[in-house]
Amino acid sequence: xxxxxxxAKRGDRKARPRAPxxxxxxxxxxxxxxxxxxxxxxxxxxxxxxxxxxxxxLGSDVEVQDVTTLASALKVFAELREQKRTFDVIVAVGxxxxxxxxxxxxHFATWVEFATWLEPLRPRRLLLAACRAGRWSAGQVLxxxxxxxxxxxxxPVNATKDFAAMMLFAVPYVVAERRPPKKHVFxxxxxxxxxxxxxxxxxxRTTDKGNADGLVFDLLADV
Numbered sequence: 001x002x003x004x005x006x007x008a009k010r011g012d013r014k015a016r017p018r019a020p021x022x023x024x025x026x027x028x029x030x031x032x033x034x035x036x037x038x039x040x041x042x043x044x045x046x047x048x049x050x051x052x053x054x055x056x057x058l059g060s061d062v063e064v065q066d067v068t069t070l071a072s073a074l075k076v077f078a079e080l081r082e083q084k085r086t087f088d089v090i091v092a093v094g095x096x097x098x099x100x101x102x103x104x105x106x107h108f109a110t111w112v113e114f115a116t117w118l119e120p121l122r123p124r125r126l127l128l129a130a131c132r133a134g135r136w137s138a139g140q141v142l143x144x145x146x147x148x149x150x151x152x153x154x155x156p157v158n159a160t161k162d163f164a165a166m167m168l169f170a171v172p173y174v175v176a177e178r179r180p181p182k183k184h185v186f187x188x189x190x191x192x193x194x195x196x197x198x199x200x201x202x203x204x205r206t207t208d209k210g211n212a213d214g215l216v217f218d219l220l221a222d223v
Contacts, residue, residue: 023059024088024175026051027080027121028168031073031094031130032102033066041161043093043129046168053172060175063087070107073117081120089175090123093164096130098137111138115145122146125174128154129164134201136212143209152203163196 028047036042047064054060063085067073095102100110109117118126123146128134134154143149153174155163170188174180185202192200203209 021178023061024178025061025086026054026063026089026091026171026175027085027087027123028062028064028091028171029093030066031092032068032105034068034105035095035102036093041093041164043161043164043168046165047091047093050168050171054175058172058176061085061087067104070104073104073107077117077120086120086122088123089125089127089171090118090121091127091129091168091171093129093168096128096133098132098135101128101130101133111141112145115142118142119145122148124148124150124178126152126154127167127171127174128152129159129167130154131158132156133159134199134203136203136208139203139208140210143203143205150205152201154201154203155198156201157199160196160198163192163198163200166192166196167200 028051030036030042030044030047033042044066051062051064055062063080065076067076092101100108100112101114103109103114103117126142126149128138132138132155134152134156138154139152142152153167173184177184189200189202192198
């Protein structure tokens, strides 16, 4: 093959447009939804807006579910497994602490168990609008359980309704932007403190998994 023909072939390869990225999928869960409503923490309106925007603007496959009892949780997750649904982004709104999250009115799940519930759904990004879900211990458990999980966004101290609302409003951006630039995350963290008085923690698999420095960040968060 002559040099001219070889150069032409290289030019053709360079000129080929890249295949469009597959739209990202989104699951929004309100855990122990009746208690969230009683506490004024159920964010159904914002969740609906976020879901509609993600579907219309980004072409996302979106699912929004309320979990009330353990029976309803089993039903929701069984149906998703039967449908072989997976989700790039999962948002969970609920009550939690250092040890786990209230999955339903009659069931508290440790972080290890919560990770097991999510395992068939293969999340790549998790947003946890729940108290103390951004602690290092929770992050390690979730990363250990999910090989695909790349990022976790959560609060390392007690969260508020304003903080949870901010997280939900940010969901379309997280769905659209697979790898948010550091400066965008930084300004989001500043905004979280300014508008809700709470800290937004980002855990990255590449730098934070297995890194005990996270324990220091937890101590600083408490201070």
